[in-house]
Amino acid sequence: MTTNPVHTAGNAVPPLDDDLAGVLDVLAGVHPGIDLIRSGIRLLALDRHSADETQTLLAVLAGYSDGTDVLTALAHLVARLATADTNPALRNLPLDQQKAAQLHGEAALYNLTDPDLHQHASEASAAISSH
Template structure:
């Protein structure tokens, strides 16, 4: 465990590990929106945060296990809208059968997303940081 002595300066945030840095780099260039998301992730990973900011950011990213009003919930909404021909004109040139298959797969992904992301653990972690 890394701790700082009371009154001592907080140590600087270490640079990203090679694996995380390479992962983020590999996401660049697909679309300006994804580039912005990557920039935001880099800022979260390399910016100096207090413990209060850390628990708040963790909760905002993946900690709302009741209503899914968090970044993961927003990504779910983006994926459902992106993969729905009714809301993405770019899919309308596909055959009706392919459009339906894409939409069904998106709904299956969203369902798995709802079941598999352990938001409760993030919420509990944020509560521990907050002293609750």
């Protein structure tokens, strides 16, 4: 049986860098949903991907300015959680606090869905497709 030269130590998926690992560690235990997101990010970072899969992942994570990526979904979640109409936990706050939270949630949504924010991930994805 011969070994495939692709599966060498030099071609192994490296461990998480300190920055990503640190962020994931800090987020541990906040909420079961965040733990699921952490697990997904860790899997995506440590799994072996083809070039085509990598291209798709870059686009799906943050590269679609039409609002069909994970970054846009997170932006909508932030806005939802910051709004008393969609988050009953905020309904007992004074109205000025409710409105301030909602305003900041809407600003986050606006900024996180700005097409310019998605441009670099889109360009990274496009660069891979031209291989």
